[in-house]
Amino acid sequence: MGLKEYVCGLEAALDVIGGKWKVLIMWPLKNGASRFGELKREVPGISEKMLIQSLKEMELDGIVLRQDFKEVPPRVEYSLTEFGRSLCDALQPLCLWGEQHMKRIEACKEQCEMQRREKEEKAQALSHAST
Amino acid sequence: MGLKEYVCGLEAALDVIGGKWKVLIMWPLKNGASRFGELKREVPGISEKMLIQSLKEMELDGIVLRQDFKEVPPRVEYSLTEFGRSLCDALQPLCLWGEQHMKRIEACKEQCEMQRREKEEKAQALSHAST
DNA sequence: TATTAAACTTACCTTTAGGTATGTACTTGT
DNA sequence: ACAAGTACATACCTAAAGGTAAGTTTAATA
Numbered sequence: 001m002g003l004k005e006y007v008c009g010l011e012a013a014l015d016v017i018g019g020k021w022k023v024l025i026m027w028p029l030k031n032g033a034s035r036f037g038e039l040k041r042e043v044p045g046i047s048e049k050m051l052i053q054s055l056k057e058m059e060l061d062g063i064v065l066r067q068d069f070k071e072v073p074p075r076v077e078y079s080l081t082e083f084g085r086s087l088c089d090a091l092q093p094l095c096l097w098g099e100q101h102m103k104r105i106e107a108c109k110e111q112c113e114m115q116r117r118e119k120e121e122k123a124q125a126l127s128h129a130s131t
Numbered sequence: 132m133g134l135k136e137y138v139c140g141l142e143a144a145l146d147v148i149g150g151k152w153k154v155l156i157m158w159p160l161k162n163g164a165s166r167f168g169e170l171k172r173e174v175p176g177i178s179e180k181m182l183i184q185s186l187k188e189m190e191l192d193g194i195v196l197r198q199d200f201k202e203v204p205p206r207v208e209y210s211l212t213e214f215g216r217s218l219c220d221a222l223q224p225l226c227l228w229g230e231q232h233m234k235r236i237e238a239c240k241e242q243c244e245m246q247r248r249e250k251e252e253k254a255q256a257l258s259h260a261s262t
Numbered sequence: 263t264a265t266t267a268a269a270c271t272t273a274c275c276t277t278t279a280g281g282t283a284t285g286t287a288c289t290t291g292t
Numbered sequence: 293a294c295a296a297g298t299a300c301a302t303a304c305c306t307a308a309a310g311g312t313a314a315g316t317t318t319a320a321t322a
Contacts, residue, residue, distance in 0.1 A: 007175075009229025010154045010222060012236045016229075020280075023141045036299055044138075047281060052300060060246075061239045072289040073298040083232075090228035091141060097221035098140025098147075101214075105143045108192045115191075151310075167269055178311060183270060203319040204267040264322085271316070278309075286301070292294085 016061050016087065021046055021054045023091070026080065029064070030088055033079035063087055147192050147218065152177055152185045154222070157211065160195070161219055164210035194218055 006012040017023050021043065028034060028042040040051055055078055058064035063084030069075040080088065098105070137143040148154050152174065159165060159173040171182055186209055189195035194215030200206040211219065229236070 006229070006233055006237070007155060008158055009226040009231070009233060010158070011229065012233045013225045013229035014148075014154065015240060016236055017145075023145065024138060027139055027141070048300075049282085049302090050280065053280095057243065060243055061236070068299095071298095072287090073296080074288080074300080076299065087228060090224045093221045093224050094144045095140040097218060098137070098142070098144035100140070102137055102140060102143045105147055105192070106137070109146060112188065112191055168267095179270075180272090180312085181310065184310095199269095202268095203317090205269045205318080207269065266321080267318100269317090272314085274312085274314105276309105276311075279307085281306080282304085284302085284304105287299095289297100291296085 013087075013090070016063065017091070019054065021050050022058060025051070025054055025058070026063070026084065026088060026091075029078065029080045029084070033067070033077040036076050036078070039078060058084075144218075144221070147194065148222070150185065152181055153189060156182070156185055156189070157194070157215065157219060157222075160209065160211045160215070164198070164208040167207050167209070170209060189215075 006015070017026075024043050024046070025039060028039065034042060036051070036055075039055075040046065040048065043051065055064060055066070059066050063081055065079050065081050067077045067079070069077070137146070148157075155174050155177070156170060159170065165173060167182070167186075170186075171177065171179065174182065186195060186197070190197050194212055196210050196212050198208045198210070200208070
């Protein structure tokens, strides 16, 4: 598994925006730079660990710029690079698609959850019966 | 965590195409229906378990249609629904973006890997020293 | 009667992602 | 001397994703 070999462009793109948080971090940054603490508030539910971890990877990928003002207490601002903005543009249609079909998707995922639970319960019942 | 609440359309969309395999399964299906065995060959590296698991979820999400010909040995064909094709269209720009910057992304990810390994080795060295 | 072929299914295991909680560094203001 | 404020770092744990390998079903055919 030395070097990555992407089958298609999508695989590469998803490798950049993969994970639970990255797109949620990108979206507020479209309106301009944010400090670490601000971002934490703008992305509700994220932990500090996930926030810096994501930001670091996004910086490495070149879609986010980190600017350290060398003050105490620390002041660091994050913003989108040109590259990052081009990624946002490419994501726009997908975002729209998601918005248009959000209700439907939510319903499907709930359905999924229900099936998962049923299966889990069935498995539990079986394991109880065997003891 | 009862019901899902998506912050933006992207979150919903990524919930549909999330995971390692789904887009890789969708792409060959753009050229028409495929049997299970065909898909297995068209998506190199995928296991049978991951293939049906993904296909089932995609069917539930309404982006893939499963057609069982009730033959023996079994013959089942999978194809994209209208909804699935609309998703493909929405993915096109992202796919293009990924293709255009594939080299750059590959390089970044290798860089990432290297950092991870360094860190791992450092941690190992420390744990050895402490014993 | 045994075999074959295709599409699953299941059990078990390893790896990775993500969550929680606590600690650190540094300087300004008290 | 010390408390406060901000951006991290680190250790530990749980849950989810994914991999491997073996088994199951069915009717036609040898």
